[in-house]
Every structure is written in structure tokens, then in C-alpha cells.
Amino acid sequence: MTKSTTPALAIRELSKSFSGYRAVENVSFDVLNGRVVGLLGPNGAGKTTTTRMILGLAAPDSGEALIHGRSYRDLERPARMVGAVLDAAGLHPGRTGREHLRIAAAQIAAPPARIDAVLDEVGLAPAANRRVAGYSLGMRQRLSLAAALLGEPSILVLDEPANGLDPAGMHWLRELIRSFADAGGSVLLSSHVLSEVALVADDIVVIAQGRVAAAGELQSTVAAHGGDLESFYLDLTATSAGVR
Ligand SMILES: Nc1ncnc2c1ncn2[C@@H]1O[C@H](COP(=O)(O)OP(=O)(O)OP(=O)(O)O)[C@@H](O)[C@H]1O
Known part of the structure; x- marks a missing residue:
């Protein structure tokens, strides 16, 4: 694993529009070494667009996504730094x-x-x-x-990785993510399954309507709000029910 004091992922004021529509607006957060960060948000909130910019699959209009201090496109051997699960549709x-x-x-x-x-x-x-x-x-x-x-890789970027897994598979995935992070790796986990995120994430970032609505250590952030992750999330995203 890469040992570094810089964040594994540093997302800095990322913005991206499609035909004038602001899909991602000024999004900033860190994924620190040894941490699992849950990336949450309603359909159309901008999670996949953010993830694609981190992986060099989409160019930001402004801002940057740094992987151990460098953009994905500047990495000499990116697959040795970041492993990504975006969707299983590309398999032959x-x-x-x-x-x-x-x-x-x-x-x-x-x-x-x-x-x-x-x-x-x-x-x-x-x-x-x-x-x-x-x-x-x-x-x-x-x-x-x-x-x-x-x-x-020392970083995993996972977009809905639990999709289709049976209960034993979900348990296995959680253990894999946890042991990966405990060994010093970093995980950005995008998911709609709040119960899974609650069980495995150290930190959360909630995106709503393209902007960061909340970010911080999971337990303390939810505790400060009172209630559980679901009520916290629903309160934060109440104005964006339904896709944009
Ligand atoms: N290539 C594109 N062209 C035009 N609009 C796009 C494109 N990609 C994303 N968008 C729009 O940007 C917004 C954010 O989409 P994105 O896929 O990032 O959301 P998401 O948070 O990942 O949603 P979901 O949870 O449904 O996967 C949406 O309104 C979407 O329609």
C-alpha cells in the first residue's frame, strides 16, 4: 500500500455541466488513507459524474481530482494505484x-x-x-x-458494488472492503443501500443536486443530527426527491 500523508483522493472544487446543466457544482472532499468513505445522494445527484472525473473518464469544467497528489491522467500505472468497479455492463x-x-x-x-x-x-x-x-x-x-x-491498488472506487449480491455476498463484500482499508487502503463507496454504508463506512459525503450537502465522520455527523443515517440522509435530501 502507498504510504503517504497526502489524502489518497483529494477532490477540489470539481464542477461539470452538460449542455449548460450543472450536474456537479464545486464538490470538494477527501478520502484519507485507511478510510472507507460512503458517497451518498439521490438519483441524478452527481455521484457517477464525480466518480468519472476522479477516474479521468470525464473532464471537469473546473477543479481537480487528485490521487495521491496527481490527476488520474498523470499516473504512470493507474491500475496499480486505483481499482474501479463502475458497472458490470462492459463485460463480453x-x-x-x-x-x-x-x-x-x-x-x-x-x-x-x-x-x-x-x-x-x-x-x-x-x-x-x-x-x-x-x-x-x-x-x-x-x-x-x-x-x-x-x-x-491502494485505492478502490466502487459504484454500487453490492448490486445483485446475495446476503452472504454482501457480508463478504463488507469484510473485503473493511480489511482493504484496515491494511491501509482507501475506499470510495457509492451506494444507495444506507444500511450497508452504515455498517462499513468511516466517513460519509452526501451529494444533493450536484453539491456537497454534508461531509464528515459517519458516527459523529449522524449523532450530531440525532437519529440514524437514514433519517439524516432523508432530511438532507428531502428537497430533491425524484430525479432532477
Ligand atoms: N453524459 C451526460 N450527458 C448529459 N447529462 C448527463 C450526462 N451524465 C450525467 N448527466 C446528468 O447529470 C446529472 C448527474 O448524473 P449522475 O449520473 O452523476 O448522478 P448519480 O448521482 O450517479 O445518479 P444515480 O444514483 O441515479 O446513479 C443527472 O441529471 C444526469 O442526467
């Missing part, structure tokens, strides 16, 4: 899980031995030689996570 149905990982490993020059290691880590080894077309949603999520772990 005709390829096996192992073939997917072989291609991904070659792209980032990860040693072939990593393929079996990550298959074991995500519990997909028994299905590795089956075509992705026959995978359940939860198995596809596990495969995406395996690909994210190939480069042994």
Missing part, C-alpha cells in the same frame, strides 16, 4: 471470467499469477472457466471487483 458475454481477467492483466502488465489470486479473493474460482453470459448479476459484480484488484 462470450468470454469466460478467466479470459476477461487475462486480457485485463495483460493491459496493466499484472503478473498472470494475479488472475488466480483475485479469482480466489472474490470467490469466483469455481466459475472462472464459464462464459460470462451465464453469470448472475452478483457473479458479474464479483468479476468486476476481481479486475479492479488485479493491479493491487
Whole structure:
């Protein structure tokens, strides 16, 4: 893991508009080393757009997203720094899980031995030689996570990673995230499942209508409000029920 006193992720006044529509406005927050940060917000709040800017998949209009002090596009070996699970839709149905990982490993020059290691880590080894077309949603999520772990990154950016996982899978994912952070890694976890976030996150960032509505250490932030994470979240986002 990368040891550093700078934040693993430093999001600084990020803004992004689409055809004049301000999807993300002046968003700033940090993800510190060894912390799990839950990124929460209603549909259309700007979470995915923020995540895409962190990963260099969308260019901000202003502001910056720094990964250990550098933008994603300036990283020499980004997959060794950041692993991302955005959605499982990009998987080719005709390829096996192992073939997917072989291609991904070659792209980032990860040693072939990593393929079996990550298959074991995500519990997909028994299905590795089956075509992705026959995978359940939860198995596809596990495969995406395996690909994210190939480069042994110190940061994980996960967008709805629990989608499709069964209760045992959710428990497994929580343990994986927790042990990743306990070993010094950092996790940005975007999720609508508040109960999952409450169980695993150290810090939360709530985005509503493109802006940061609240950010801070989970327990103290929720305690200061009184009630639980759900009532806190619902109060903060009450004006943005329904998509923008
Ligand atoms: N490529 C794009 N072109 C035009 N508008 C976009 C584009 N990407 C996102 N938007 C708009 O920006 C806003 C923020 O979208 P974003 O996907 O970031 O929200 P989100 O918080 O991830 O939502 P969800 O929880 O539903 O995934 C939405 O109003 C969306 O319609």
C-alpha cells in the first residue's frame, strides 16, 4: 500500500455541466488513507459524474481530482494505484471470467499469477472457466471487483458494488472492503443501500443536486443530527426527491 500523508483522493472544487446543466457544482472532499468513505445522494445527484472525473473518464469544467497528489491522467500505472468497479455492463458475454481477467492483466502488465489470486479473493474460482453470459448479476459484480484488484491498488472506487449480491455476498463484500482499508487502503463507496454504508463506512459525503450537502465522520455527523443515517440522509435530501 502507498504510504503517504497526502489524502489518497483529494477532490477540489470539481464542477461539470452538460449542455449548460450543472450536474456537479464545486464538490470538494477527501478520502484519507485507511478510510472507507460512503458517497451518498439521490438519483441524478452527481455521484457517477464525480466518480468519472476522479477516474479521468470525464473532464471537469473546473477543479481537480487528485490521487495521491496527481490527476488520474498523470499516473504512470493507474491500475496499480486505483481499482474501479463502475458497472458490470462492459463485460463480453462470450468470454469466460478467466479470459476477461487475462486480457485485463495483460493491459496493466499484472503478473498472470494475479488472475488466480483475485479469482480466489472474490470467490469466483469455481466459475472462472464459464462464459460470462451465464453469470448472475452478483457473479458479474464479483468479476468486476476481481479486475479492479488485479493491479493491487491502494485505492478502490466502487459504484454500487453490492448490486445483485446475495446476503452472504454482501457480508463478504463488507469484510473485503473493511480489511482493504484496515491494511491501509482507501475506499470510495457509492451506494444507495444506507444500511450497508452504515455498517462499513468511516466517513460519509452526501451529494444533493450536484453539491456537497454534508461531509464528515459517519458516527459523529449522524449523532450530531440525532437519529440514524437514514433519517439524516432523508432530511438532507428531502428537497430533491425524484430525479432532477
Ligand atoms: N453524459 C451526460 N450527458 C448529459 N447529462 C448527463 C450526462 N451524465 C450525467 N448527466 C446528468 O447529470 C446529472 C448527474 O448524473 P449522475 O449520473 O452523476 O448522478 P448519480 O448521482 O450517479 O445518479 P444515480 O444514483 O441515479 O446513479 C443527472 O441529471 C444526469 O442526467
